[in-house]
Amino acid sequence: MYSEKVMDHFTNPRNVGEIEEASGVGTVGNAKCGDIMRMYLDIDENHVIRDCKFKTFGCGAAVATSSMATELVKGKTVQEAMKVTNKAVLEALDGLPPVKVHCSLLAEEAIHAALWDYAQKNGLEIEGLEKPKSDIHEDEEEDEEY
Numbered sequence: 001m002y003s004e005k006v007m008d009h010f011t012n013p014r015n016v017g018e019i020e021e022a023s024g025v026g027t028v029g030n031a032k033c034g035d036i037m038r039m040y041l042d043i044d045e046n047h048v049i050r051d052c053k054f055k056t057f058g059c060g061a062a063v064a065t066s067s068m069a070t071e072l073v074k075g076k077t078v079q080e081a082m083k084v085t086n087k088a089v090l091e092a093l094d095g096l097p098p099v100k101v102h103c104s105l106l107a108e109e110a111i112h113a114a115l116w117d118y119a120q121k122n123g124l125e126i127e128g129l130e131k132p133k134s135d136i137h138e139d140e141e142e143d144e145e146y
Helices: 004-011 060-073 078-082 086-092 098-122
Strands: 024-030 035-043 049-057
Touching: 004 060, 024 098, 035 060, 035 098, 049 060, 060 086, 060 098, 078 098, 086 098
Parallel strands: none
Antiparallel strands: 024 035, 035 049
């Protein structure tokens, strides 16, 4: 069962779209479930995120986590945005069913991928930021039955 906040962000997503000439763009996906998330950031000269938009191909939880993630990073500095974790997205949405928690990981990774792109374009190093994976499923271990 989804929370009211999840349903609201799914049926009325915030910040959908693209930012032309974005400061940073990050695209991540999860091959296992088929979700793809692209995050666009407009960052000013003081490293503050002026605007954030997204395009997501996926389930309702993927749309809701994308929407909430954009709300959480808008107006934040790059360093503050680095602290927006999947847990923060989950809490802001009042939780997700266990089988949908990976969508919040996708949102966190999309933010990081867009920040990575911004850093690369501007020759910056952002503390704690590592090169993103294009598929968040890469690190998951396969469930094997013996």
